[in-house]
Amino acid sequence: MTYRAPLGDFSRILKHVVGYDRVAETTLFEEASLETVEAVLGEAAKMCEEVMAPLQRNGDTDPAVLENGVVRTSKGFAEGYKAIAEGGWIASSADPAHGGMGLPMVVTTCVNDMMSGACLALQLNPLMSQGQIEALEHHASDALKEIYLPKLVTGEWQGTMNLTEPQAGSDVGALTTKAEPLDDGSYAITGQKIYISWGDNDFTGNVCHLVLARLPDAVPGTKGISLFIVPKFIPDETGEPGQRNDLRVVSLEHKMGLHGSPTCVMSYEGAKGWIVGEPNDGMRAMFTMMNNARLGVGVQGVGVAEGAYQHALAYANDRKQGRSDTGTILGHADVRRMLAEMKADTFAARAIALALAVALDMGRATGDAAWKARAGVLTPIAKAFGTDTGIDVASKGVQVHGGMGYVEETGAAQYMRDVRVTSIYEGTNGIQAMDLVGRKLMDGGEAVFSLLDEIETHAEAGKEHMPDLAEAVWQATETLRETTEDLLARDMADRFGGAVPYLRAFARVLGADAHLRVACAERGGAVERLARFYITRLLPEHSGLCAQARASDLPAAEDFAA
């Protein structure tokens, strides 16, 4: 099994779709020219291809296990982690003040995409650290920053996120973990957390848990939640790991996939923690972390889609079948249809993720509220469409393999099992869609309409070279605009029933915009043919989706009892 990093598509998207040049023109990112970025991505690509991709199957065949209270990780993961850390890929966007490279999110996003395509179970580890670094940079005291950030950035230590409890999943406000103030300004954390990805490992000097908990006087719900950093080993006065903290891994979940990533049930038993941000303001800090994590999880889907696509294509090129034109199953129209859908959707999802990364970078570099609003709109779409695409492409990858796809040794099924969780964690895709039609339309649709205006401008420009495709994109954008207006006229409860199809229709239009733009830039070849495929075949899905979004009849709870 081999993996080749999609450097060509990254360049295409950065140049022709998301307008990366604007990022490089800001003062903040003036050193990150496109050439520099491409060189950096080339380095990361090498590491992903040579070090991480060979570990992919190990995560499945030699799963992480809990032995005497300690997590033992899959064969080779320790060395893979070391390569990630040494390359600086844990947090390439982190602040140089703490050892980061200060590169745009665009770079981190491409690197996460490649690492996910190469070995998702291992990539989830640095993704957790990235979220923690982000949260600490924004909300921690200088003292905490100084202790934790440098070691997290280099990968000497690893970070986790602890939100979920058995009775508090999507409804995070229901959590009950307690934080009691101690005399020295720290807190004693007590409670059980579940679904803690990479809650422990056997290759970093410390594991630092960001834990949501309640102070003794906290009000119920999300307004009474605070955030704490709770290390496995308490840093001593020199900042080195000291005394073992009162926390432990109770068990690992037996999951459908991602067996290389230990998903821990964690028990905090009066563990020493330090508050991050203000008391009762934990949700705000959590959202800092979660917003970027949503982009991160979205590109997990994109990365796996790429890996699964390449894996299926290699099989289709290899599997002899006399009756077809090419002598292989690639000669069959339906096999090409599947592969074209996989490739076209992966490209679309990647372009959406990078558009979000650019919006985040521009928002940060310029402080412009419009960029921040743009990022707000794109976040749930990048997360949900990226992960849905990962799941769909991986399933098509199994199908391309025929019976071989169902046999585990082939590796196709692993992509499908591994990626299946991504539409669930970091806010289910249903929650992403509710965020889009809810909070993200609270501006009366301003950010959405400005995005649709831009797409129509591109479509107008595209009419010069490929009028039929450009017209289809323009029409679809208009349908999406009308659907948005329709949703805006409704109350929230009524919007929510159509939220998921609306989000998907939005992604279809964004994907069409991306395909049209690269096709206009690279006319007459495979890129144009793929764009034509997407726009004539996949974009039309948007009309049914918009109809679904606008249909208001939803069976009532009682109907399911019938």
Added chain:
Amino acid sequence: MTYRAPLGDFSRILKHVVGYDRVAETTLFEEASLETVEAVLGEAAKMCEEVMAPLQRNGDTDPAVLENGVVRTSKGFAEGYKAIAEGGWIASSADPAHGGMGLPMVVTTCVNDMMSGACLALQLNPLMSQGQIEALEHHASDALKEIYLPKLVTGEWQGTMNLTEPQAGSDVGALTTKAEPLDDGSYAITGQKIYISWGDNDFTGNVCHLVLARLPDAVPGTKGISLFIVPKFIPDETGEPGQRNDLRVVSLEHKMGLHGSPTCVMSYEGAKGWIVGEPNDGMRAMFTMMNNARLGVGVQGVGVAEGAYQHALAYANDRKQGRSDTGTILGHADVRRMLAEMKADTFAARAIALALAVALDMGRATGDAAWKARAGVLTPIAKAFGTDTGIDVASKGVQVHGGMGYVEETGAAQYMRDVRVTSIYEGTNGIQAMDLVGRKLMDGGEAVFSLLDEIETHAEAGKEHMPDLAEAVWQATETLRETTEDLLARDMADRFGGAVPYLRAFARVLGADAHLRVACAERGGAVERLARFYITRLLPEHSGLCAQARASDLPAAEDFAA
């Protein structure tokens, strides 16, 4: 985990959608009144709920294994098989001359649906026997029938199908297994077969393999294939299992799911076999078996969809979440959307399967070519849409469970892993779609158009009670008609690239017809609301699908190298 057989939906569909009364009016099935059928299904339901459903998890947690060349099956499967056999559920449609009940395929189809929903891994066993019985009834000599059929029908012996070889999957004509004539009129079979479902077990007195092989003088390709029955134990002169035959299970596949069903690599080493049908006419016999098996596999998808739906609904009713109206996650609009899609699609897929069963029964009972042509059109649709629905519903079932869905102990992931193979085996769904736009349109579309005419007649009638829904169904049918005409004007190669979306659009329209008809019969309640949901939300997908079917641009093989 509990499973309740969907007896209400069976009755609804038999009465209001597929016109079962016509079957009961034929001489052949005059004893199978609707009341009798309902009573029979009630008995099967009890067995599925009480005996099979409790075995579902065992198939996953205690997989079939090969020990010293012998397959050891999952805990409880032997007893489960005994209950299936004793109830007469292995082959309720088999000829009474050989001990069958002679019931319509409608009954077998409903029973297969229920057994699949209760425990797919075990149900696959009698499904294999059903195919073998069908093939022997139609093609075997009287002598072979007398030896094999009674024991297969009672379940004393079990049957398998042996088509695939490592180099010959969908391209069955590439197979190389040899059959050399022996002096006693039997043949020596030599070769390796793969993906043999239930190739062995530890609970039947014999395992009888139907094996495709080549006679010494056979021409290459499918025209040189003959069919043989090759028993594990060679029947002695009294018809009882005698000498061990020269065949063996080499290994079991390590699959994504269906762990309770041993998928064998079989080696035939000069094993004694008897020819079934004429020399070099094996493909015709195989198709007898495969056509019914396609319906059988289609309802495997439907059955698993039902099981996964019930399992997810139970969770949604149980999972407390304070913020919702009902106090559970069922109060969330998006959870109800998912469950409504699951329920509405399961109903649609079931109605299509039963329409096919009725067409098969009517074709057999009346000999009418129009019914046979109807069955021909519905076969690929029932197979592909049934299994796609199973896969989609099971994946949504995981999603409804949130994080719990990814944890194996919950059982949601098992449905998804188990059912994933159904879109691959018994002819991949791509092959089904090629059959639909290829062979099944060779009559110039006559059978398809007659079906569409009927749907439009129903829609006209439906306008009395629910004009908006009926109009939507009528319009969608017209779009499908135009798409069909469009495909007919093209050559085959050009049709194949749009075959899968065309098949799905067809299923969407058939499903809408079924929902409209039950809604007209049961107005004003949950049934009507579900029909409204399907027709306003899921039916609109057909327009994008028809657009896909009509788009002719498909990337060329070279484009994927780019």
